[in-house]
Amino acid sequence: MSVEKWAESLEEDVFNYWKQNHQDWKGGFRVFYGPVFAKPELLILGYQPGGDPEDFERDHLDRLSNGDFSPPERHEYLTSDYTIARRMRRKVLKDHNELLAESVKSNAIFFRAKDIDRWKGIPGSKRRDMEEFSLDKVEEMVERLNPKSVLVEGMATWDLLRSHLGFDDECKVRRTNARLLCVSKNKDPIFTGIIHPSTRVSDENWARVRSELLPLLKG
Template identity: 30%
Template sequence: MSLENLAIEKQKELLDLWENELDEAFPYGIQISSSPIIDDPKIIILGRNPGIGKKELEKGPPHSSMLELQDENSTFGFPKHHDYIVGGSSYRIAKRMRNIVFKENPELLSETIEMNRDFLRTPNKSALQAWKEQSADDNPDILEQYNSIIKKTVQDLVSQGNPNLIISFTGYSDNEMYPMEEMRKIYDFEPVLESQYRVKKRNRDKNGQIRKTEYRATYADLGETKFIGLTPHLSNPNIPKPVQKMLIKFISDKMPS
């Protein structure tokens, strides 16, 4: 089975769950990938979960990407073009992927799969987290079914796609090992830390309070696949220029040829 057909089967399963159980809580729908699902990807990019965007919020649900997915003649396929590729989408993550992560290797963007670890579309990550916490008490069976789908989808695409590299946007300021812990606890991989860069920055917020931010790039070995975890998420609007330069250097040295 091709990697795309495998992902299509997962998308059908997820769509069925969404239509029967989750459409009211997540009216903008679902998305597994913002790119084609290619065989033999060199890189798989793992974001948090699909966002909505200002224009879609103004338009209202469902998200435009759901119209084709719910069409009676739908093939349940994936986008024909990459969001992150040069000349692609203009939202912040897409631009930062081009200008930071792949700045020295833009040709590799066409050999990636752009996906998320969660597939429910929300305006922000806190909305999804709040639903998970509430569902753990009120609808544990639905939460377990959803978690099973997203876990198996990521596991299968990584194990069967066998990429050279996974780039993950994740982590918390108070847990420097979280990117590796997530791969171990959630997806059953066995990462071995190879190196980690950290940059600590202090600044004052609008109320004059001093805030501390630690930016990290974690590099680990998953066996046949290497792993880079970036903290905080690239959607953070205030990543300083020195940190951007650090990330460019750190990542470019570890890109597959």
């Protein structure tokens, strides 16, 4: 099966799982944010899709219900102006945005929530079921795509993936009591976690992050 067909099959699996088990979660889900291809320079993993149920219904539900499971043709981080996309271009990968064109973007949790507090507020067994389903699929994604590196957005995402995948880490950049950049130990491909791009961080600290991050991603 080609990577393109695999990506469509994955999105169909998520749609069927949501429809059969969690259709009452009106936020729905999202899997990919741009083209999907084998051996990308980067697999970028955020925590989960944001937005409201209306976003899912307006932008995705009809397409999915009609059997269209194809990923987007254009990478949102290159074309959109929302905060995370803009800061990935201007702060995280400043002057090295060719890496975005060579990346695949997804999330550790596929199911949409307005914010993490709202997600944590749903019944624990339901939330854990959706999280475990997503994390198992993400593990499959890493194996299937075989990226050169995995870039993780946010330390909450980092802790979730580290716990599920069972790797040790080393934090290389900090500010006071906050982790800014951590890397996996004895993990192939290497995982690198950064403070969430939406977090207010000084230009000086973003420069510290880039000084560690870019050699890892381009090495």
